[in-house]
Amino acid sequence: xxxxxxxxxxxxxxxxxxxxxxxxxxxxxxxxxxxxxxxxxxxxxxxxxxxxxxxxxxxxxxxxxxxxxxxxxxxxxxxxxxxxxxxxxxxxxxxxxxxxxxxxxxxxxxxxxxxxxxxxxxxxxxxxxxxxxxxxxxxxxxxxxxxxxxxxxxxxxxxxxxxxxxxxxxxxxxxxxxxxxxxxxxxxxxxxxxxxxxxxxxxxxxxxxxxxxxxxxxxxxxxxxxxxxxxxxxxxxxxxxxxxxxxxxxxxxxxxxxxxxxxxxxxxxxxxxxxxxxxxxxxxxxxxxxxxxxxxxxxxxxxxxxxxxxxxxxxxxxxxxxxxxxxxxxxxxxxxxxxxxxxxxxxxxxxxxxxxxxxxxxxxxxxxxxxxxxxxxxxxxxxxxxxxxxxxxxxxxxxxxxxxxxxxxxxxxxxxxxxxxxxxxxxxxxxxxxxxxxxxxxxxxxxxxxxxxxxxxxxxxxxxxxxxxxxxxxxxxxxxxxxxxxxxxxxxxxxxxxxxxxxxx
Amino acid sequence: xxxxxxxxxxxxxxxxxxxxxxxxxxxxxxxxxxxxxxxxxxxxxxxxxxxxxxxxxxxxxxxxxxxxxxxxxxxxxxxxxxxxxxxxxxxxxxxxxxxxxxxxxxxxxxxxxxxxxxxxxxxxxxxxxxxxxxxxxxxxxxxxxxxxxxxxxxxxxxxxxxxxxxxxxxxxxxxxxxxxxxxxxxxxxxxxxxxxxxxxxxxxxxxxxxxxxxxxxxxxxxxxxxxxxxxxxxxxxxxxxxxxxxxxxxxxxxxxxxxxxxxxxxxxxxxxxxxxxxxxxxxxxxxxxxxxxxxxxxxxxxxxxxxxxxxxxxxxxxxx
Numbered sequence: 001x002x003x004x005x006x007x008x009x010x011x012x013x014x015x016x017x018x019x020x021x022x023x024x025x026x027x028x029x030x031x032x033x034x035x036x037x038x039x040x041x042x043x044x045x046x047x048x049x050x051x052x053x054x055x056x057x058x059x060x061x062x063x064x065x066x067x068x069x070x071x072x073x074x075x076x077x078x079x080x081x082x083x084x085x086x087x088x089x090x091x092x093x094x095x096x097x098x099x100x101x102x103x104x105x106x107x108x109x110x111x112x113x114x115x116x117x118x119x120x121x122x123x124x125x126x127x128x129x130x131x132x133x134x135x136x137x138x139x140x141x142x143x144x145x146x147x148x149x150x151x152x153x154x155x156x157x158x159x160x161x162x163x164x165x166x167x168x169x170x171x172x173x174x175x176x177x178x179x180x181x182x183x184x185x186x187x188x189x190x191x192x193x194x195x196x197x198x199x200x201x202x203x204x205x206x207x208x209x210x211x212x213x214x215x216x217x218x219x220x221x222x223x224x225x226x227x228x229x230x231x232x233x234x235x236x237x238x239x240x241x242x243x244x245x246x247x248x249x250x251x252x253x254x255x256x257x258x259x260x261x262x263x264x265x266x267x268x269x270x271x272x273x274x275x276x277x278x279x280x281x282x283x284x285x286x287x288x289x290x291x292x293x294x295x296x297x298x299x300x301x302x303x304x305x306x307x308x309x310x311x312x313x314x315x316x317x318x319x320x321x322x323x324x325x326x327x328x329x330x331x332x333x334x335x336x337x338x339x340x341x342x343x344x345x346x347x348x349x350x351x352x353x354x355x356x357x358x359x360x361x362x363x364x365x366x367x368x369x370x371x372x373x374x375x376x377x378x379x380x381x382x383x384x385x386x387x388x389x390x391x392x393x394x395x396x397x398x399x400x401x402x403x404x405x406x407x408x409x410x411x412x413x414x415x416x417x418x419x420x421x422x423x424x425x426x427x428x429x430x431x432x433x434x435x436x437x438x439x440x441x442x443x444x445x446x447x448x449x450x451x452x453x454x455x456x457x458x459x460x461x462x463x464x465x466x467x468x469x470x471x472x473x474x475x476x477x478x479x480x481x482x483x484x485x486x487x488x489x490x491x492x493x494x495x496x497x498x499x500x501x502x503x504x505x
Numbered sequence: 506x507x508x509x510x511x512x513x514x515x516x517x518x519x520x521x522x523x524x525x526x527x528x529x530x531x532x533x534x535x536x537x538x539x540x541x542x543x544x545x546x547x548x549x550x551x552x553x554x555x556x557x558x559x560x561x562x563x564x565x566x567x568x569x570x571x572x573x574x575x576x577x578x579x580x581x582x583x584x585x586x587x588x589x590x591x592x593x594x595x596x597x598x599x600x601x602x603x604x605x606x607x608x609x610x611x612x613x614x615x616x617x618x619x620x621x622x623x624x625x626x627x628x629x630x631x632x633x634x635x636x637x638x639x640x641x642x643x644x645x646x647x648x649x650x651x652x653x654x655x656x657x658x659x660x661x662x663x664x665x666x667x668x669x670x671x672x673x674x675x676x677x678x679x680x681x682x683x684x685x686x687x688x689x690x691x692x693x694x695x696x697x698x699x700x701x702x703x704x705x706x707x708x709x710x711x712x713x714x715x716x717x718x719x720x721x722x723x724x725x726x727x728x729x730x731x732x733x734x735x736x737x738x739x740x741x742x743x744x745x746x747x748x749x750x751x752x753x754x755x756x757x758x759x760x761x762x763x764x765x766x767x768x769x770x771x772x773x774x775x776x777x778x779x780x781x782x783x784x785x786x787x788x789x790x791x792x793x794x795x796x797x798x799x800x801x802x803x804x805x806x807x808x809x810x811x812x813x814x815x816x817x818x819x820x821x822x823x824x825x
Contacts, residue, residue: 040637043633043637044637047630047634050627050630051630051631051634051690051691051692051695052690053692056687056688056690056692057687057692059687059688060686060687060688061686062686064685064686065686068682068685068686306558309554310554310555310558313551313554313555314555316547316548316551317548317551317552317555320544320548352802352805355805356798356801356802356805357794357797357798358761358764358765358797358801359761359765360761360764360765360768360775360778361778361794361797361798364768364778364779364782365573365782368573368576368782369566369569369570369572369573370559370560370561370563370566371559371560371561371566372559372560373555373558373559373560373561374554374555374558374559375555375556375559375561375563375566376559378555444673444675447675447676447677448675448676448677448762448765448766448769449765451677451768451769452765452768452769452779455555455558455559458675458677461675461677461678461681462677462681462769465678465681465682465684465685466681468685474678474681478674478675478678481673481675482670482673482674485673486673489673
C-alpha cells in the first residue's frame, strides 16, 4: 500500500498502458457480462408479468397471514356474549373450546341474576342478515338455529320463562386490555384509551366518541372490530360481542377435554398415576393416561407418530433396495468394467429412464397399483433412486484407479476375484456414502410425495393445512419432521465421515 | 475357521502380532455380522410395518399390479399426440375425457399453444424463476457463512443455521401456507421451491468458497481492499464456474420439485397429471407423462452437458 502511494499518476498511466489486458477485460468478455445482466433483468420482468406477481401479492390477504402464523404457537379462547333486546346477556364458548365443556375462566367475570320474564324471540330477523359461526347460535333462540331457511315465516313469538341471565360481563384480556358489557353499553379499554359503544340488542352499534386507532367500523351502525395485537381481538355487533383471547402455547397437548385427566396440573396427574384410585376400574391410571395421550382427539399423537414412522421407513427401505439393485447393475454400466458398448448404453439409458420418470410420477402410479400408503412411496423412491444411484455408482466405477485391478489380474485371479479385491475396496466407501446421502435426502423428500397419497406424514400435513384452522398441528408435525431430519442428518454425516474420512460433506 | 491355529515357524513376537491381527479380524467380522443382523432386522420390521399400514397389501395387490397399466392404454396410439397437441379426437363425445381442443391457448387468431405445453412451460418457468431467486440469496448468504471470509463465528453460525432451517423445512408446508394466503396459482410453488433452494444452494456455495484459493484474497487485503471488494474481485471470479454448475444442478432438481408442488395445489403440469390420473383419462395421462419425461430428460442432458463444459469432471457431484 505504501509503495502504491508513492507512484505518481504518470507512472501509473505508464503501467496501465504497458499491461492493458490486466486492467481492461476483452471487449468480448465485457459484452458478455452486460448481455447476461440485461437478459436476467428482461427475464425477471417477463416472469413478473407471466406469473402476475404484483397482482397476486396485491390481492393477498396479509392480515390473515399474521393470524395463521400466530396460530402456529398459540390458541384462541372465544367467549361470545349475546345481548338480548332487554340488555340481558348469555355467554357461550366455541364448540370444542380448549377450556373443556364447562369453561369458567377467571378472566371472565359475570354478574348473574335470575329473572322471570316474557321474552320476545325474533324468529330470524337478526340472524338471517349476517353469517355467523354455528357455535354462536345459542340455546336461547331455538328458532334462529335454522337461519335463513326459516326466514319466510318471519314472526315474533313470545314466551315466559325463568332464566339465569347475565347482567354484567367483564372480560380481561390482559393488564391493559379489558371489555366490560353492561346495560347495553360495551366499554373497551386498551392501552389507556377507552371506547364506549352502545348496542341495541339487534343490529346497530353506535360508538360514543371518536374511534381509537385499534378500532375500525366500516359503515355507521355496522360491527366494530377491535384489534388488540397479540392479545387477541374482539368484534362488537348489535346483538353480540365476540372476544378472541389469544394464549401462547399449544392447548391440551397431552390430554383432550374428554379425558379424565383434563385440566389437572402435572403434579395432580402424577399423583393420580402413582397413588390415586383407579378412574377406569378395568385398567391402571398409567395405562389410561397413556391411552388418553395417544388418542388425544386434537393432536392425534399416535397417528402423527405412525405417519412419521412411515415416512422414515419409506426413505429407508426405498434407498436400501435402490442401492442393492443399483450395485450389480452399475458394473454393467461402467465401460471400464464391462467393455461392451451396447450393454453399457442399455443399462445407462435404463438408469436415465428411471430417473427421468420422476419420483412424483412413480408415486402416482404406485398409489394406483398398491393403494395409498407407504408401499407406494417406498416403491417410488426405490425406482427413482435405482436410476440416480446407478448413474452415480457407474461414474464412480469409471473413475477408479486401474493399478489395483491390474495387480490382482496379474496374479491370475478369476474375473469375480478381480472385482472383489481390485475394484470393490476402492468404491465401496463411496457407494455406501452416496447411499447414506440419499437416505438422508429422501427422508426429506418423502414428506412431499406423501402429500399426493403415497403414504407418510405428507398427506396428514396437507390435510391439516387445508382446514386453515389446525396450524398448531402443522407446527407440531413440522417440528417432528425437522427433528427427524436433523437426527438422520447427524447419523448419516457421522457414518459417512467414518467411511470416507473428513472430506465427506 | 482356522483363527487359533498359529504357524509354528513364527518367532514369539511374530506369533504375538499374528494373534493380535487375528483377534482384530474376528472382532471386525463380529461387528460386520452384528451390523448386518441389525440391518436385516430393521428392514424386515420396516417392510412388515409398511405392508401393514398400506391400504392394499403387497401380496394381494401384486397379481393386479399391471391392471392399471391396462387401464392406461388409450383407444389408439395417436390419441396420445392428439391429447398432447390439442387436436380434435374422433372419439369426442362431449366429455372431459376427449375435449382436447378446449385447452388451447390462442396467441393469435390461428396460432395456439397446446394446454399441456403451456402448463409444462409454466412449471419449467417456476423452476427457473425460483432457482434464480434461490441463487441470488444463496450467493449473498454463502460469503457470510464461509469460514475463510467471515471470521465472526456468531454471524457465520447464524447464517448457517438459517440455511439449515430453510433447507429442512418441508416444502409442502411453505406451499400450503402461501396457498392459504394467496389465491391459487404458481406463487405458492415459487415461494416453496425458492426458499428451499436458498438453503440448499447456500450450503453448496459456501463449501465451494471455503475450498477456494485464498491467494487473490490475500493480495486484495494487502492492497487495502474492503470486505466487499475482497469478495467481488478475489473470490467471485474463481468460484463462479462452480456456482454456475450448482445452479444448473439445482435447476434439474427444481423442475421435478415444481412438478410435485404443482400436484398439491401449485398449478402447472403436476396438478393436471394428478387430476387426469385420478379421473382415468388414459390419453391425457400418457401425453402428460410423455411430455414430462421428455422435458426432464432434456433439462438433465442439457445441464449435464453445460456443467461439463463449465467445470469438467467435477460436474458429477450430486446434491440435494
